[in-house]
Amino acid sequence: MNKKNNIDPEDELIRQLMRSAKEQAPENLKYRIMQQINTENALTPKPAPIKKRTENVLRDFIGIFGTMYALLALLTGIAYLSKDENFLLSPEFIGVVLLVTVVASTFWFFTRLDEKIRQKQK
DSSP states (O other): OBTTTTBOHHHHHHHHHHHHHSOOOOTTHHHHHHHHHHHHHHHSOOOOOOOOOOOOHHHHHHHHHHHHHHHHHHHHHHHHHHSOGGGGGSHHHHHHHHHHHHHHHHHHHHHHHHHHHHHHHO
16 A cells, blocks of 8 residues: 555556556647637727716806806896886886796706716616
8 A cells, every 4th residue: 555645556557557548738729728818808899988077066057057147247237228227126027037046056956966867776
């Protein structure tokens, strides 16, 4: 008995015969396998990176409310030139200003809500 591995001499003889009978891989097999892997990687289409829209609250805020203030300035200028300055304090003009403000604020609210919903879905 072989003390090193606790193997019978007959088993050791069979193992030696099996080792000598098995086929040996060619020397350049590793190179060929790596070449095949690299070729497959090069030919496999890569998924396009997903562009993540950066959330810019300030840009949306300036865009929406900047337009609102420009519209209010235009309305005020037209009202001042076509009517007198007392019209600027009338309930009709204040109602128009409040309507424009509420519409712009609601639009901004819905853009923020839409952004949050889209962020949760991803």
